Amino acid sequence: MALRSHAMASERRRRPRSTWVRSSAAALALFAWLGAAPSLSRAAAHAPRDVESKVVALVLEVDSDRTAKDAARRMKRLGLDAIPSLFALLSTGSGTGAERIEMTPEREDAVRGGLLAQGAANLRSFLRVTALPESPAPVRKTALSLYEAMGGAGDLKRCIALGAGDGTGALGNELQTCATAMLRRDPRGYTGLVPDLAREVPALFPFLIEAVGDAGSPLGLRFLGKVLAQGSDHDASVLRQIERIAREARSPFAVELCDAVRDALGRDDPVAEAAARAAGALADATCVEPLCDMLGTRSARVRSTAHRALKRISGQSFGSKRERWKSWHEGELDWWREESDAVLADLACDEPARIAVAMGQIVRRRLFRDRLIGAILPLLGHPEPRIRRLACQGLGQLGSTAALPSLVDQLTDVDDSVVREAAAALRSLSGKNLPPDPETWRAFLEEQDGHPVRR
Template sequence: MISSLLLLPLFVTPALPQEAPVVHWLQNQGAAHPTAKELVTELGQRGAKGLLDLERALGARITHPAWERTLNGLPQQAVLRMQTTPSAELRIFGMLAAHRHGNAECLGALVQLSKLPDTTALPQRQQTGARLADALAAIFRRDHQALPKLNWNTIPREHLPPLADRLGGLADPRAFEALIRLMDGETGLEQAALSAIAHLARTISLQPADAELRRVRYRLEHPAFSLRMLACQALGLLHDEESAHLLQERLSDPSSSVRSAAHTALKRITGLRLHAGPKAWLSWIREQDNWWNERSSKVLSALPLARGAERTALLRELAGARLHRRALTRELLSLLDQSQGESLRLLLSAIVALDSPQALPAITLLLSHPEREVRTAANQALYALRGSRTSTPDSRDAL
């Protein structure tokens, strides 16, 4: 069967010289489907080039379902063969197979390939770490169930920094959780993890838990200035309002890089353009704290009954509470289920004024509210918060 499939394309386009041995071997299989063990035995001896030749020989048919078991089994077969006849070429062969075709089922074999005894020089061992990171990232993109299945404790520590770097490019919120786990005290690894967190936060909207944010804030006090700087950058991109006090202290940091990163983070979090002097920021933060302690509860209690100019003034006051937006949003979201009609629409206006993305899931649920006016208000709130309109048939008509 395989030979008949191969003959037509080879008749139209003659095989390149490096393809010929692979094509000949496949044709000799007759109707039998080659196993991963057979592929590794016959082609693995030719190094990583064997898989490349296999792909050239098969062309698009390499993605045929009949090949999935064989291709996904290549890393494990490479592991078994490495235990008896270890070679750098065979390791590369197995990792390349996982990179190009693997799914969650071959994660263990891929990691094991990176752990088998390696007597090569340091640059080659570093290449092994890079290949492992590239292969895992490719699998994570191909198989969305793979990331939570990886046992991080099995990965050699020397291979974790390049893997952290690749996680930052996944555009997957679960990568953030993995990066937080990688922050375990080793400076080089934490630098890679914080840098990846910053990159991830630039790419997608993240809603970290308080415990996760605390682990990043803790690095603001680290002896290494590079970690303090990266922590400032990450917290700014994560819009962590509760870190404002700590960031203000970093404005007096001995390192100019840390001071600059802290200032940029504060501007990003608050939307203000105060100069980099720590006194100006400290004064503003104290004003915000005083408002929270003395005025926030009064504003929240007065808002549902306010009308006209009074309501506008209260909404403006809420919008100015830049340092406690998350807490205020939580308070307002807790009132959504208890409100209806005009009161509900007013709450949505207040949430929009706070401009907090944590409200998006709750507002999205209101798109199925029985009242058309509420659906319209929810649609407008979503548009204001994320800049793209999510519409229902009724809300489209109403806008």
């Protein structure tokens, strides 16, 4: 079937038959688009007669990455009139008839570049009426690849519908890649992810879970936590994505998320193992007791995972005996019950010697470190530089990334020795060897928090 607009239909007499539309369904969709997009339809009416021939000629010239980039630039100059031809060529993978085109990777890159060069707004207008959930799979697959390159938060729902298509989930991998790119580009897309998608698009839901993990932003933890709290057949996968994100994210984490992970520790072995990994990544103190219990009651593999999680949370290197870990855990809880009030009171006194002794006790603690950080933070504003230095050292030794923003602020301290201690603590906690520049560190924290999402 010829690929041209209704406005160009009268000009067919001497024009070559289109060589890149393989299915009548795709052609009809493209014609529907031209009727539904007046601005682009008007452009087509005034287009050169040989716009399709020019597209073919440009594609045939491509034989390398360099010529692909040049062809994409020249395709852009063809204007909006070239969009249907380029899209059809990309979605079919080759031409048909006398001028059959072999679509090499370089040629595909050229055609995709030519499409993207027409602008995201124009491509959205085209795709809105061309690529529909009921469209053939090649059309939906091509649309997803374009949304991957230019889509934003407002496009995610549409992409999910395109991926769902015939309900088989055949385009799951394409949707996963597309959603990952869109979430990285525009974190507002996380608002479109809700647990109800497990019921609405069951075949695609596992791919969306993986996309959240691939995107790597802490913003995805809220969605994953809600899914886990509701419970589903995908809980082991959800927990794996929580672990992936939490290992690089900054604490503290939401109570609801930690509660859901702790509850999952009591599930069957595959889920319990994934939950133990997630608990270790979250460094959640409330998970220590059930992790200790798992050392004596579960399979060897789950016991090993629980042991590693305990070592990560505690910073201790005890063996795998449950009794040893329970003894340590009780000692930590005893400190909180019996000694913490007096130690924290000393931390808030005006005597540097007592403050130093209290700090020495605090940095040995490993449970509920975020609470201890809250007690140390006021010391960063102490009039004595030596106390501010001590506070920076203590925050670094506690090992919780919750202290990072306050340490970044301390890089502007008037005392150079305090700045050096703050920078050392930042490097220790983050694993990054960045210069002691506040703006550089703030940019790092913004990426870590998902604004924009860390790559």
